[in-house]
Each structure stands twice: as C-alpha cells, then as structure tokens.
Amino acid sequence: MLLIRCPWCGPRDEVEFRYGGQAGISYPSDPDALSDEEWADYLFMRDNPKGEFRERWVHAHGCRRWFNAVRSTVTHEIRATFPIGEEPPA
Amino acid sequence: MADARARYWRSAEPRRSYDVVIVGGGGHGLSTAYYLARNHGLTDVCVVEKGWLAGGNMARNTTIIRSNYLWDESAAIYEHSLKLWEGLEDELGFDLQFSQRGVLNLAHHLGDVRSSLRRVNANRLNGVDAEWLTPEEVRAFCPIVNVSPDLRYPVLGATLQRRGGIARHDKVAWGYAARASDLGVDIVEHAEVVGFLRGPDGRLEGVRTTRGDIRAGRVALSAAGHTSVLASMLGLRLPLQSHPLQALVSVLLEPVLDCVVMSNAVHVYVSQAEKGELVMGAGIDAYNSYAQRGSFHVIERQMAAAVELFPIFAHAKLLRTWGGIVDVCPDASPIISATPIENLFINCGWGTGGFKATPGAGWVFADLVANGRPGELARPFSLERFTIGALIDEHGAAAVAH
Numbered sequence A: 001m002l003l004i005r006c007p008w009c010g011p012r013d014e015v016e017f018r019y020g021g022q023a024g025i026s027y028p029s030d031p032d033a034l035s036d037e038e039w040a041d042y043l044f045m046r047d048n049p050k051g052e053f054r055e056r057w058v059h060a061h062g063c064r065r066w067f068n069a070v071r072s073t074v075t076h077e078i079r080a081t082f083p084i085g086e087e088p089p090a
Numbered sequence B: 001m002a003d004a005r006a007r008y009w010r011s012a013e014p015r016r017s018y019d020v021v022i023v024g025g026g027g028h029g030l031s032t033a034y035y036l037a038r039n040h041g042l043t044d045v046c047v048v049e050k051g052w053l054a055g056g057n058m059a060r061n062t063t064i065i066r067s068n069y070l071w072d073e074s075a076a077i078y079e080h081s082l083k084l085w086e087g088l089e090d091e092l093g094f095d096l097q098f099s100q101r102g103v104l105n106l107a108h109h110l111g112d113v114r115s116s117l118r119r120v121n122a123n124r125l126n127g128v129d130a131e132w133l134t135p136e137e138v139r140a141f142c143p144i145v146n147v148s149p150d151l152r153y154p155v156l157g158a159t160l161q162r163r164g165g166i167a168r169h170d171k172v173a174w175g176y177a178a179r180a181s182d183l184g185v186d187i188v189e190h191a192e193v194v195g196f197l198r199g200p201d202g203r204l205e206g207v208r209t210t211r212g213d214i215r216a217g218r219v220a221l222s223a224a225g226h227t228s229v230l231a232s233m234l235g236l237r238l239p240l241q242s243h244p245l246q247a248l249v250s251v252l253l254e255p256v257l258d259c260v261v262m263s264n265a266v267h268v269y270v271s272q273a274e275k276g277e278l279v280m281g282a283g284i285d286a287y288n289s290y291a292q293r294g295s296f297h298v299i300e301r302q303m304a305a306a307v308e309l310f311p312i313f314a315h316a317k318l319l320r321t322w323g324g325i326v327d328v329c330p331d332a333s334p335i336i337s338a339t340p341i342e343n344l345f346i347n348c349g350w351g352t353g354g355f356k357a358t359p360g361a362g363w364v365f366a367d368l369v370a371n372g373r374p375g376e377l378a379r380p381f382s383l384e385r386f387t388i389g390a391l392i393d394e395h396g397a398a399a400v401a402h
C-alpha cells in the first residue's frame, strides 16, 4: 500500500484516496470550436509514461480535496504532492 | 525444461529484414504470426520479444475463456475466438488442457440481476449460449457457493455460459510458437524494441532492437501493457492506461470446484486448476504502473469476498501472488487498428480480458496486417471509434472481471 502525503492532512494510507489519472487536462476554453479529433484527444487520449507521471489524487476519506502528485510508474515512489495550480519542487 | 521448450520452436537469430515484424511475443503476437502464415501465406515474419517467450500477461492470467459479452461487435469477435478455441487442440496438435467446464457470473443486487438478464437475452440473439440460474440452481451447479440471503452481497442468481472454461496458458503460447515456427516464422527472444527506423520522408521502415536494426514492410504492435511506451516513440498518443492486475494461487487442494465462478460486484473470480490449486484474480490497482506488482490490500479485499462466497476456502492457504501490466481502454474494449502512421498496426487495449481472445485476436489482426484494412470483425474496434463516438462499452461484461 502506498503512503501518500496529502498536502493538507499529511501522510495517509492509500486506501483513503482515490485516483484521478493524468493531471493538467483542462476543460476546453471554447468547446464549440473543437473538432471531433480535438474532442477525442481531450476526452480519451492520455499520456501513459513509464517513468515520472504527473497525476491527480483526491483525499476521498479525509479532507476530500484534490491535489497533484509526481510519482514514478516504475518504482511507485512519490517524489512530490502539491496543490493544484502549483509546480512541484524541482 | 529449457530443452523441451527449445524443441517446440526454433530460436532464431534476427535477419536484417522481414515483410512483417511483430513486436511482442505474448499470446497475441504469436497467434498473429501463426495466422499470418496459415491464413495469408505470409511467412517472412519475425516476432521480437524483449524477455522470454510469453513471460508477460500470457504467463500471468487466470485463463478464463468465455464469449458472453453484451454488444454485437464484442459478441462477434469473442464468439469467433471461442469457436477457434473449440478446434484449437487439433489445429495446433497440442494438448492445451482446454476445459469447457462452464462459467458462472454471479449477480448480487437488483441492478446486477437486470443487466445479467439483459446480457443473457443479448447473447442468445447473437447465437452465444447463455442461461440464467436462480440461487437454487446456482447451488445445484456449484454446491460450494454460499447462496444464503444473509450475505452482505447475497447471490441473487447467475448467468451461465456452459461453453466457457479455462486452458493452460503457457501451452497455448508454446503451441502457437511451435506451429508458427514450423511455417517459417522467426521467433527472436531477448530483443527489446528501443526505437523505430524512419526513412528520410519519415516513413516507418523497421524497428531498432537491442539485437540490432530490423527492417520491416509492416510493423505490428502486440505489446499489451507496453503499447503506449512504443507508440510514444513514434509520437502517437493512445487512449490507454497501464495498470497492475494481480492474481494468486492457493496450495494444492483436493477437487472442490469444477466450474469457473466470477463476481464483478465483489471482484473475485476463481477456478481450480487440474493440479489442485485455486486460481483467483483480483481487481486492478487504481494507479498507472509498469511495475508488475500491486498492493496487498487489493488481495486482502478479494480474499474477504472469496471467503464469504465460499466459506470452505477459509481453510486454504495462499501460496503465491503476482501481477501483470494490463492496457486498459476507456470503453473496456480492445483496439485492433491501422494508425495514422503508414505501415504501423496495433492490437492492444485488451486490458484484463485478452487471454480468451488469443485465437480470435490473432486471426483478425493477421487479416488486418496482411490486407492493410480491417475485416468485418475488426472494423468496429478501430481507433476511429474514439473520434466518431462509436464506443463499445463493455464495462458491464468486462469490467474488472474476465
């Protein structure tokens, strides 16, 4: 089980969290202007790297806040967790 | 053992060039190679595998075979596959321990019951055998299932596909490898594809491997959980996420279970192998991963469900657990498709349930690669479905279970 540091509550067991997939996919600013290909890209296409991945988690059974993490998909090591809108430490 | 395996197929040195290079020597890559040779006369074919033959998901799955999917497109391809299974031991001249012992899918709440009945009707309309069993009938078919109404998630009935069952996965891989090799296909192990050869105009011309460059007229990706990694080397983004999926076996027990039992709602599925171990699968871990291992709490939850459904299992001891990396698609259906890159074809997204499709997927993928365009069975599974919105939502029938 992963130990995940919620930016507000500190380190907690993975079972308190839910996973939100790739971070930084924002809703199209002008949805009417999107082509079918762009919609497909927004809705379905995702990065799936073997290595560092920027992803979202929500502390579902805690403060219920969303945040971002940088985690290795090879070792599962979490390099950083931080509030949405901020950058991870280098 | 190594000697016995070496006699099944020729271990080839890679040549400089082939008509078709298949990336990935799992079940799908090997069956694709076999059907390219058998159905299309294409024998200038090489399968490159980064590890040992069929050491990926092919060696790690719980071997459940069935074809009772909901939608017409899925029923057609999985039923095609099941029909191939029914003749496969003769076709390959191999004992695959293919056993059509029947697959039960339990229903635990009203929503389950309704969608199960719907699926039974849809299956029958598609010529797929399907029955609905009441709890009493479930007990008669599989006496060790606890059908007491006192369970937290009581058994309210089940669908039964009598033609469903299991097979010995490694023998399936060896059988395809042997027969493909007999027909002239080169099987190259310990050759990892680390890049692609592009012509001056950007044309795809082959693969770069740890055992040298190999030119290819066509490249067919059959790399399961690693498909995104390969596609990203070509700048191609796919609707895939790779997740750990775990399974486990118990110590050897006397025969207690002679069918396959699956329960989507409580995430457990189980059969008993011929030797006597209980083979059980869990759900995927939520996060993306390439680590081939998952968290123990997933196993714990699955065991809790298993012991409630099968009180007799409380006596069993866990022998070992392991994980594979599965390539999950947003609609829980596979992708069998040409790509925006000329001469690049992909067969992926089978996620948690592609073992049963080993013969069928190889058959239709070989057809696509040989002809450059999809046949009837493959067409609905093209990449285009994500653009035109024609998704094939099999979460009900596929979900986490197989």
Ligand SMILES: Cc1cc2nc3c(=O)[nH]c(=O)nc-3n(C[C@H](O)[C@H](O)[C@H](O)COP(=O)(O)OP(=O)(O)OC[C@H]3O[C@@H](n4cnc5c(N)ncnc54)[C@H](O)[C@@H]3O)c2cc1C
Residues within 6 Å of the ligand: B023, B024, B025, B026, B027, B028, B029, B048, B049, B050, B051, B052, B053, B054, B055, B056, B057, B058, B059, B060, B061, B062, B063, B064, B065, B191, B192, B193, B194, B222, B223, B224, B225, B226, B230, B245, B246, B247, B281, B322, B323, B324, B325, B326, B350, B351, B352, B353, B354, B355, B356, B357, B402
């Ligand atoms: C625990 C578990 C239980 C499962 N249970 C079932 C089940 O009961 N029923 C069912 O139908 N399905 C089941 N599945 C799913 C099924 O195993 C897969 O869908 C199926 O095996 C995928 O096709 P494959 O056999 O070709 O994959 P794999 O065997 O994974 O083959 C892909 C191959 O590609 C190779 N490769 C990757 N990258 C490269 C590279 N760069 N260069 C060269 N080679 C490369 C890998 O080493 C691997 O050998 C299960 C999976 C798991 C993990």
Ligand SMILES: [Zn+2]
Residues within 6 Å of the ligand: A006, A007, A008, A009, A010, A059, A062, A063, A064, A065
């Ligand atoms: Zn919190």
